[in-house]
Amino acid sequence: MPEFLWIIPALPFGGFLLLAIAGRRVSKTWVALIGAGSVGLAFAAALSVGISFIGAAPGVNSYVLDLGTWISVNGFTSSFSLYLDALSLVMVLVITFVGFLIHIYSAGFMAGEEDYARFFAYMNLFIGSMLILVLADDLLFLYLGWEGVGLCSYLLIGFWYKDPLNGLAARKAFVVTRIGDTSLSLGLFLLATNLGTLRIQEVMYLAAGRWPVGSGMALAASALLLGGAIGKSAQLPLQTWLPDAMAGPTPVSALIHAATMVTAGVYLIARTHLLFTLAPQVQTAVAVIGALTLVVAGLSAVTQRDIKRVLAYSTISQIGYMFVALGVGAWSAAIFHFMTHAFFKALLFLGAGMVIISVDHEHDMFKMGGLRSQLPAVFWTFLIGACSLSALPFVTAGFYSKELIIYYSLASPLGNRWLWVAGVLGAFITSLYAFRMVFITFFGESRFRVRERPGMIMTVPAAVLAVLSLVAGFIELPASAGKTRIFSTFLSSSLPAITIREAAPGAETALSAFAAIVSLLGIFLAYILFFHRRRYADRLTASRAGRLGHRFLFGGWGFDWLYNAFIVRPFVWIARINKDDFIDLVYLGMLWSGSRLSNILSISQNGKVRTYALGIAFGAVIALAIMVFK
């Protein structure tokens, strides 16, 4: 069965081609069937491949499917080959499953849209590229998927291209992630020139053999790969594109945040984890970046008014958790959090999308309010998502994955108490903004009359995700609660298990309990500030310091301002000065003298045959003279 691995990415690509060619000629029903169907079939294929993979003989941990050579030049070969192991299987299953649900949801969400077929074509291409990214055995092939994902994010963020602001957001996403992509491509060059191959497994093997731990090469290579991951995963300092990426339709945001795009960086680091273990400094940098990002983005999320921007900052923050996990060597914990995050973040976006569509595309939470009774189904699913996001103890999947990371950030040999403090602080902020969102949107006085509730096509995917957001955590339970290790055992064939420092018995339980209490405190604070005593929050923001702080956090810590002032504006200024490109003067001069010379020479072209004959005779005379008198 693994030999049919190629079908998984081929199906969304087929759907894309079909929609791109015939999308305008078939009805919307057919477009939705093709678009969602291809991803659904891809999920079914992934499932059957996965079952046969798990059922294969023990000891078979990976499967390589070579589809042909891409480039073969001077000893360097790059091929279209797919690689299946536990890590890529998990990624593929999550991507196709969540992608499938989002596709179904889109069929309802985009129903009134003109460019229905274009939307689904892009979405299919997005899923296909992401599948290439996670299945590729060759880093160059992975890079193809990587760029494909970047292209699709550009196309989808700018989907409503008639508003120039959306185009601007799409461009920003593209340009900012390009910085990371450039870093990644430099990393690939470095690996290719030093190791002579880009096949991931060979690269890992060779690097481990040739580069000692902490050597310059390993540092450079892993740092460059980290640059790529930062750009794609919207980590500090390249996180500014993600909040603006909310310009796209909500299902796109769900897809970008949950299943594709931003998790590519996490996957890249997990996939090349051996390189990072060779460079402990870089791995520490991963953890530090993650820790900083999760706090910075979390604080920004607390101040946002736009419901989608809250979720955007929340994603940045949650990816920060995954980076912390990667940084302390808790590889499987990062992937575990990726999976649960995919479920509850997709759920939150789908819920936010249903809210937005019910209130006539209003994004400002403060203009909604009291939607609980009007949209009960949305409220309950959204509430489950928010609980999972804020890691409500014991019943939500987010709890198990996040507590695992927070625990490892202290318990791992690479961890330290600052990472743990950041993680706990992040958990507190997370539950604060998650429930702030819930209270402002669904409670309080009703300001909006909902005319039409979202249909089954939108609520069912959200309900499925809600169930998963609750139960998906039970496959990996901490020692305090059953100690199940299904997930990390399954991943252990591709990602090494974490070694834990010796700690006092019961420390894990105590730490988890503490983190859980902190999360609950966050929820409680949110309840006080945004529901029970609303005027406290108002008074806080009305004060002078509060106003300044609010503005600072609302603007995302001034990163946009900083980049505008120090990078964009100087660049634009230089570009404007050099608008008439002074280097062009050389070429213009060549052009000018060329045309002058041509004018002079064209006098000789008088059209008279005899003049030409004279020229020939003259030339013959000179040639003969040279021959005679040489």
Added chain:
Amino acid sequence: MNAIFYLSAAVAVISTALTITRANAAHALLYFIVSLLSVSLIFFVLGAPFVAALEVIIYAGAIMVLFLFVIMLLNLGAEAAEKERELLTPQVWIGPGILVAVLFCELLYGLRYGFQGAGGAMIIGPKLVGTTLLGPYLIGVELASMLLLAGLVGAYHLGRRSTPDEEAREGR
């Protein structure tokens, strides 16, 4: 023998010079034919009777007749008749006449005493030329045949008068 060679050469040079200086194309043509005939004589002296014959038959015969046809095609009407009369005046035919007479004498002399007698030049006859031409130069013959075909097609195409509606289409 010497005399024949140098006389022929002199006739060739004079007639050629007259060819390029005549005002009337028909006159020039006549001078040129004389020039060709004298060159043909020189060929005889050089021991190449076959090309001498070709010079007369093809050059002086075929190609010059082609020129004559064209000149006749181009000179129509009263102007041509005026030219026709001019052709009969003594100062027109006296030059070529003298030259042809000299050539005639040479030919007679040659017929009487043989052309290659004095010089003892080796005669390269048609047989040798033929075997060389169709032996090592076979490819050249093929190429020449293609060139002639191209000339044929080109001449047919260019020589064709365009029909009135074609001219209208060309915007003239």
Added chain:
Amino acid sequence: MTAVYSEHALVLSVVLFALGLFGVLIRRNIIFILLSIEIMLNAAGLAFVAAGAKWAAADGQVMFIFILAMAAAEVSVGLALALQMHHKLKTLDADSADRMKG
């Protein structure tokens, strides 16, 4: 003697060639230009035959035959062009056909 003849014949061919070139350059009538080109071709043929006679080889004559073939092709096309020119421009002045002026 043959050697002397061939060398003198070469001199003659040079004279004829120069005359032909002179004709091409001084005449404006396209018929005369074509005629002068024929003179030059004929001179070249003479040079070949003279050289062939000097080395007692048939190749010179073969070359002359090729030149003959070429002259025939050239003249047929050239004269057709002259006819067209007369038809379109109502003149045979080569200098009047200068619409290709650069």
